[in-house]
Amino acid sequence: MSKNLTTRSEDYSKWYNELVVKADLAENSGVRGCMVIKPYGYAIWEKMQAELDRMFKETGHQNAYFPLFVPKSMFEAEEKNAEGFAKECAIVTHYRLKNDPDKPGKLMVDPNAKLEEELIVRPTSEAIIWSTYKGWVQSYRDLPLLINQWANVVRWEMRTRLFLRTAEFLWQEGHTAHATREEAVEESEKMMNVYADFAQNFMAIPVVKGLKTETERFAGAEETYCIEALMQDGKALQAGTSHFLGQNFAKAFDVKFANAEGKQEYVWGTSWGVSTRLMGALVMTHSDDQGLVLPPNLAPIQVVIVPIYKTDEQLSEIAAAVSVLTADLRKLNVTVKFDDRTTQKPGFKFAEWELKGVPVRIAVGPKDLENGTFEVARRDILTKEIKEKEGIAIYIKELLEQIQNDLFDKALSYRNNHITEVNDFEEFKQILEDKGGFVSAHWDGTAATEEKIKDMTKATIRCIPLDAKEEVGTCVFTGNPSSKRVLFAKAY
């Protein structure tokens, strides 16, 4: 298996694109801006889904499903939200094709099948869901509504990249309705914390929790909480958002409830989502010039076993030894694959599983059979060691935990080394240029300053960290007073 992978230092962006395709995660399709998620990539996404779904259910949420289409009049009901998504909507205008009389064998849109009202392919589902909630909520006893949806959404992006920005993507979107502002704010924060836990404990990606500025806020939200991660090239990536919607959608869709005193009030809302974009974050946080590096908690195959043999007899002896090991590993809930393909040589297999990021590789040859050993290789740090077969299953189980932790620690150390406090705009530009990462700086709180800095440096305010200390300071750009540092970065 020849990898021919561009290295990260040569061209990070090219390395990413090649890796996603060569490791069988995804590829571009024949449809502009839409990707095909290949079985190996989808298996990782399924593991993410399973964990997130469990976490949502444990926090009291239920799944449901709402329509793909939003009629235009419904879409425009919440004006800010509509404005935010209007420029990137796929619009269904007709419902039938007919034979093209001028081109035998070809079809054309039937002009007699024009819809009375255009349908927007959902870019997000607040409109369709709040129009439904109106029928579900009468009294405070009907609240809270704690609902999540796994779905595809479409945003007509002009420049797309596999996983990071595609016209269609898969995501989950939670939409909740509450009787009080406090409860809705608490829900928004809770789900941001769920996302942070997931990112750190499963993806092994350290994140900063924070608030978006007004400029970067979700269209239609009063407040957007986010988790921000840092990629190996020093660019930030927004890994999840959780919005406190205030009563904006309740007012737009007239969703009221009778409180305990019988008085009508508007409902308070939240929405929160993560998407297949997380796949991009996973790749860019851990992988290296040899290929993918997957955290064991999300690897579809955690351990691959490659036999080294010359004769069929050797192979069957190895297979017998391996079957004991695989049974032991499976008892410990380790996902293991015995790669006994006869069509490929061990060297090819080693390279393939390295490219695909399998955390642990075990090789077994005739010598190992003689000595009662296995060769155990770690994908993350590319080391090998010989281990006695006695107790090896438990050793592997613990090794996987070790790898999971080491990946997180490595990413955390990189991230922490790339948060630079800056008090001067020249230095600000210099750091962004030379080192990248987050720049922690004072900002005067105005959208105008934010925009000027973005125009000059391409850096945006990724978030106002929740744990930012109160601190007397002056804006790095205008010199106006500021009481908190915010995190700037160039971002995906």
Added chain:
Amino acid sequence: MSKNLTTRSEDYSKWYNELVVKADLAENSGVRGCMVIKPYGYAIWEKMQAELDRMFKETGHQNAYFPLFVPKSMFEAEEKNAEGFAKECAIVTHYRLKNDPDKPGKLMVDPNAKLEEELIVRPTSEAIIWSTYKGWVQSYRDLPLLINQWANVVRWEMRTRLFLRTAEFLWQEGHTAHATREEAVEESEKMMNVYADFAQNFMAIPVVKGLKTETERFAGAEETYCIEALMQDGKALQAGTSHFLGQNFAKAFDVKFANAEGKQEYVWGTSWGVSTRLMGALVMTHSDDQGLVLPPNLAPIQVVIVPIYKTDEQLSEIAAAVSVLTADLRKLNVTVKFDDRTTQKPGFKFAEWELKGVPVRIAVGPKDLENGTFEVARRDILTKEIKEKEGIAIYIKELLEQIQNDLFDKALSYRNNHITEVNDFEEFKQILEDKGGFVSAHWDGTAATEEKIKDMTKATIRCIPLDAKEEVGTCVFTGNPSSKRVLFAKAY
């Protein structure tokens, strides 16, 4: 909880629609023909998905994801398939909205954002998937491709009914590619058998396995295998299909492989799917005038426990006894809910859980505490009995298995009583009119006869059963020779 459910004998169709809404399975949305699947309905669908997904993986399939949109030129490549779906397609023609200059606050389709090529919202994914497979298959070593997708699809139906026929629905679609005809045929049959196992063992719905006639075959298939179920009103429902595609899509999309001798050949294909339509079949097979009846294997809640009490002290004593029982049941993998709502009376709760089809209801009052008993009620046959608490968890576990089997047996007996052999067209019409169900009759094998019978009776050939005996006979309509009986029925 007032049910006010129309009875089945009054109006079966109205009973169905009311039940789906009142039992919180689904409702119509503000989007023409599209439904909202509510949390309780979605929880049943999730259980179906989990089982099917497990069965697909056990038979060697992997999940992947392909684009929602199909460019028109790609859509029309396989002509028969395109023709079959052209009349019911949602078509995206534009990608941007703009402010309507004549109507402040309103949006309009931006005429400057017209797509160069229209996009069809997938009604099924053969076209987009086979255009992808072209890049995935070079040699026989790349085969078979055994891939499944969980997705939403859109077919612009004019008359829609919740679950049974909706413009958007959820489904899974398997798409496989093989080196030989034999292997593809075997795959089509295997997946029909997977569907039949699922229907019978999880949904408790007996099905007839058979082949579709040419008229009823999937557009683009050489052969369509199906499983056909019978609803309580005597109408048939197609519950799943598995298509042998021959080389049709391989030829349309030029998907070839080098065989072991290095010769180029076209690939052989299959596709197979089941959808949220199964939810309709589930409701219509088992439910009654009191509401839903769910088979335990698919019930989101298998056992509900309702406390009967007057004082808080009684409630807390009951809760203590219940907590032991719920723990024991959970150890046996029984899903149990303790309905300790203080806002509703026991009578309301009984009616609600009856409506929602929870298989077993346990009631506990002060007398039960004294006597060490529980009242156990079966939803399917509406019986109650008093049971000693000793050994009750295992009793409940076995009772759930009993209910699962009884539901299947009851449906099987109904179905078997509604397959009527008929040799005369007057009798054919009479049976369809009076008794309904499947009519087993000889047919001359022509589409013309099939169509005439349909025009006169509304009955279609549901399938040519795989187990039909060779038998000398004459067509029930034309008197022409026939060697096999087929099954006619009115159908959903």
